[in-house]
Amino acid sequence: MILRNINKSEIESVIKATTPEKSSFKDILESWINEGITKLEWCFVVEDDENILGRLIYGVFDNSLKMLDIWMQNFNDETKEKLLSESLKIMKLKGFNNVECHLYSDKNNFQQYVKALASVDFKITQEKKSFVWEDGVISSLPGDLCFRSLEQVGDQEFINAIEKVTEGTLDEDDLAWVKEFGSKEAAIKYFNLLKDIDYKEDWWKLAYNEEQELLGLVVPQRLTESIGGINYIGVIPEKRGQGYINHLVIECLKTFKDNNIKKVIADIDVKNYPLDAVLQKQGFKLDCTMLVLKLDL
Template sequence: MDIRPIRREELEVFANFSEQADLNEHFLNYLRDMWDEGYVRPEWCFVAEEAGEFVGRIVYWSLPSLGKPFICDFLELPWNANYLAVGTQLLQQSLTQLQLHDSDSMEYQLDIPSPYSTYLEKRIELLEKFGFSLNRETIRFEWKDTQTQITLSNRLTFRSLNQVGEDAFIHGIMQVSSQTLDRSILHDQAKLGLEQEALERFHTSKALKYNPTWWQLAYTQDETLVGLIMPAENDGGAIIGFIGVVPEHRGQGYVNDLLQQGTLTLKSNGAVRIRSDADTVNVPMVHAFQRAGYRQFASRREYRYSMK
């Protein structure tokens, strides 16, 4: 079995794994867009080839300016045959060919429901046997512009990244991440420490599409930092990239003010749909999205594999 990146002229065959023609067409158009925008590269699209036939595929994804992938997706295998053998070889050899560092990790995001998450139990079996571990489970939220009035906070003052500077903003990320309920952040803090996790989160977030005026620290009338909001855009559109309240001000409803500010920022810049994820164990954040008119459209299981 040969594991290799595809050639550009093989794109249509690469997309043609499903028996549903419309799904194949959707994936083909999506992949072309991702190539054009730099989220995916041909050398990050791998196939398992046997006797001249594609029997498996996987796509690796990144933010365009980061230069190396950190999410794998669109895994297709012979699910009713030797999927474990093919999948293990495909993952192992494609990850090796990507030449990632020992300190890097790879994520696999399993959305439910999704036409790309068929054979759910077999996918999970493969991931876990290969060495992926469950990082967190999230509720996927979506806000749609229904002309409802968004009430802005009258008890907070917002200052943008341009106004406060990067050092103050990174310090703000570190403060709101303290004692977080989000398992993904907790895992990264355990590995990197609180300060380094905040620094890396800031620089990774800067690879998203955003305007520095969108990212804001929030203060009370006596100039005490309450929290922050970081709206942005990714390949799927507008998102609430990060939101948080400092521990000493939690439980006072400030997350509602922050979420309203972020939602209005994106709406004012043309967004008619906004998405975000909340860890299922972060109940206060889940309730905040629900109060703000966000509706669940899916669930997600996030798996992570450490290269070392």
């Protein structure tokens, strides 16, 4: 049994051998490579007599190492040791200090993947709910809000808005960033992370009332050709509880619909009860839960 990198010429055959029901993953992986999110030297397979038993793909957003994809044919100690332990040692030698993984409960063998990661000392740092909206009716609400794009307001005003909406957040991961880096630096890091995922200046919006007071922000992002994600959304503390979050969700859905995206994903902290209620009110359905796991290398 050996661990090795994936060669460019075999991307299609590796995908077919490991997830034949997900042929679109070939296009996703190639887009990650083309955009610099991952490299072939960060893509690993475990082989035994030329049979592929596992696949693991790492990638980087804002200089932070993520485990983008993991698959194992079985979960015995030898396979886990080769795929997880040995690849993590290699990534550590490449200069990475920590790695993060998002596991969705609708993934086959979800609990076994959780146990496999725990066996190499990954810790669960957050639990989220994953909601999905699929080409539904978009509500209309009374009240005139003014939306200005990132293109109109500039980077600094948007970063300032991120810092404001993060104050008192119910998202455990955001709280951890603020605690580690401080509110201003955390906002800058989050802004750069979002830019790495998908950067469309005319999609990112700040919301203002008639008095031109800032209310909140929303960042819709394209994840694939047909799927979008609400990757950041929030209302500033002094304007919370007044229904403005509904306007932000609706504006986001309009952006997606105008750009032919018919499926929208929103992952939120399980403790974010207000946003949970709003998403359901605006036609989102609970799809699954998601765990955030992290490892200090």
